[in-house]
Amino acid sequence: MKKIAALVMAMLMVTCLFAGCAKKEAANDDLSYVKDKGTLVIGITEYAPMNYYDDSGKLIGFDTEFAEAVCEKLGVAPEFTIIDWNTKEVELKAKNIDCIWNGFTIREDLKESIDFSNAYCKNMQVAVIKAENSGKYTDLASLAKANIVAEAGSSGESAVADCEELKECNYVGVSKMADALLEVKAGTADAAVVDYVMAKAMVGEGTDYSDLQIVDGIELAYEEYGIGFRKDSNLVESVNKAMDEMIADGSLKAIADKYGLALMAD
Numbered sequence: 001m002k003k004i005a006a007l008v009m010a011m012l013m014v015t016c017l018f019a020g021c022a023k024k025e026a027a028n029d030d031l032s033y034v035k036d037k038g039t040l041v042i043g044i045t046e047y048a049p050m051n052y053y054d055d056s057g058k059l060i061g062f063d064t065e066f067a068e069a070v071c072e073k074l075g076v077a078p079e080f081t082i083i084d085w086n087t088k089e090v091e092l093k094a095k096n097i098d099c100i101w102n103g104f105t106i107r108e109d110l111k112e113s114i115d116f117s118n119a120y121c122k123n124m125q126v127a128v129i130k131a132e133n134s135g136k137y138t139d140l141a142s143l144a145k146a147n148i149v150a151e152a153g154s155s156g157e158s159a160v161a162d163c164e165e166l167k168e169c170n171y172v173g174v175s176k177m178a179d180a181l182l183e184v185k186a187g188t189a190d191a192a193v194v195d196y197v198m199a200k201a202m203v204g205e206g207t208d209y210s211d212l213q214i215v216d217g218i219e220l221a222y223e224e225y226g227i228g229f230r231k232d233s234n235l236v237e238s239v240n241k242a243m244d245e246m247i248a249d250g251s252l253k254a255i256a257d258k259y260g261l262a263l264m265a266d
Contacts, residue, residue, distance in 0.1 A: 030233040043083040043097035049201040049259040050103040062259040073242040086153035100228035119224035125159040140165035146190035156193040159220040
């Protein structure tokens, strides 16, 4: 009887082990999950030139067109949804979104909870000020006690926190990068630390922020952009393959050129 009981127990343990593995595999089979529902839900913020609305209210941008092209290759429809950038990991884990595709900086600390695609775009953090203050704010030392804003939970916020020269600045986090620019435009902040690709597209002559400018010579936190997925998601491999195809046929570079961006291979 003892031998029979031991055999039954061993069989139960093996069954549970296989069931656990199958459950984990199913949980990580995001590709089937996305294909079954027919949509890839993409978490974004309004961030030119990556994802933003034109005058007609249509969502456009580099990441928007990039995502649309990849979704076509996957045979699913893209569904873009605005998220709070500060809770992006929660949204992803809860399956409210399937990925984060919005000029998302690949960071080592985030790799504990998020899997990233291959890097596809270069970036850095820069300081934006009012043009009339160009003689006052010329380097990090001159911003040491300034009122500085950045998007909460962003690489801009991390860059400010990690910068020794800015340890004594008056820092405030805001909900969006666009809000950071508005604070500077309104005079309620002296400088905004934002992504270079956004600043290049949104400030200066011919833009809505023609009275703002990037401070020459301030380059904080060189970065690489990637797409964020749930941990162990098999979507990563599929999206990387689609990305490689777009790099090989030149279609990704065509989108990058359209929005004035530099790909990793450039």
